[in-house]
Amino acid sequence: MELEGHYREHGLLIAGRWQSATADNGQVSINPATEERLGYMPLATPAQVTEAIDAASAASAAMRKLTPWERTALLRRAATLIRERAPQLARIVALETGKPIAQANGEANASAESIDWFADEARRVFGMSYESRVKGGRYLVHYEPLGVVAAFTPWNFPLLLLARKMGPALAAGNAIVIRPSNEAAGATMGLVRCFVDAGFPEGAINLVIGKADAITPTVMADPRVAKISFTGSVPIGRQIVEMSAKTLKKVTMELGGHAPVIVHRDADIDAFAHLASLGKFRNAGQVCASPTRFYIHESIFDKTVKALVERSKALRVGDPLQQNTDLGPLTTSKRREAIERLVDEAVSEGASVLCGGRRPSQSGRGWFYEPTLIANPAPHIGLMNDEPFGPVGTLNRFTTMDEVITEANRLPFALAAYVFTRSMRNTLETTERLQAGVVGVNTFVASTAETPFGGSKDSGFGREGGPNAIRDYLDTKFINLELADDEPLDATA
Incomplete structure (x- = not known):
């Protein structure tokens, strides 16, 4: 029952408001080391999932208005809070998943590193400008936020895998809806709280916890959700890819290996x-x-x-x-x-x-x-x-x-x-x-914040981490700029 207070204080996060669970409307969380009850997790309804998407859709306008330097500052504050709260976050991970505390603490700090990396990347989304085929014209390439993205994360690295998704999504100027594994819901609450306390716009970050059949179909069917980033099993990944086709969502899949x-x-x-x-x-x-x-x-x-x-x-x-x-x-x-x-x-x-x-x-x-x-x-x-x-x-x-x-x-x-x-x-x-997708020579270190991580074949597609990851959270806009023949060079003329 050590986490009961943590669950009561947090729960679902929708439109900036936490909604906790009780024994009457929640699901029990079990400590895998003792098989004792930790507390009750909330179970989101399809209506609440839609509310979370509504909130993210509304907040995406505020996120788009933030300058890259403002997004950098928010992400920096979130990373600082993660580091300050690493001992508490690690303890929650250990209690919920059984991960040894030293490894859990390393995960918390690696999560902060990932957020720091994308804080820098927010200021490095460079477009292009070059001469067109028309005299005096210009070709412009511009990158814009997708709007609303969704992140599905498993329980084995509840902090780090979510940080890899939240970092580029928010750095690019999107709003996000998060669905974590039930086994590590409390750890996810703690990480999300760091972003809320950092000062992100209300509704920019939404957390829905519960059963897959109450959450996934609603997220996948909503055309306002422009992208899905999923980490999990191959069979579930296949289902999500199939569902994404109906609304043509962008998809990143990390589906495990052997x-x-x-x-x-x-x-x-x-x-x-x-x-x-x-x-x-x-x-x-x-x-x-x-x-x-x-x-x-x-x-x-x-x-x-x-x-x-x-x-x-x-x-x-x-x-x-x-x-x-x-x-x-x-x-x-x-x-x-x-x-x-x-x-x-x-x-x-x-x-x-x-x-x-x-x-x-x-x-x-x-x-x-x-x-x-x-x-x-x-x-x-x-x-x-x-x-x-x-x-x-x-x-x-x-x-x-x-x-x-x-x-x-x-x-x-x-x-x-x-x-x-x-x-x-x-x-x-x-x-x-x-x-x-990843090969270690004389090492078993498979990923760092600044390097791309992901696989091919049945292990999925797309990459998380590294300098190109943020591009998967952006739309590319091409602008063909030609001046009218009679347009004066001096706009005040």
């Missing part, structure tokens, strides 16, 4: 084992760019696997509110059940569990699962084909470059991939042949 990791024979084994144990099990593996399929050259397979297993066994599973916790619980009981089914299938098909593969023996309540590594899984099983989104990694040998590239690119996912090598030749050939 990232391969290629460890060449010349890799630094100790460095790889250290980074892989942290990268694989960060946020209990509930990361769309998480490394999941490890392909290790046969000449170093045994030594590398031994080092990785030792590192993984040393990770601390426990209370996400403790600073030294490496893995908290999975965010939902359904997620843990899905992981258990995938692991059971792998074992039944002959794979070897080298560590983990079960719930921690010392845990009572909470949706915990041990860091798990599985060697030599059959290629047809679920773990090798479906995004596990949990604390499980698979380990396989490879012999040749062609063999491992074919296997790495076999799946329809193309979000992230990773390479470990000390050879520039291996680096260039592997990164050029891998199909992925």
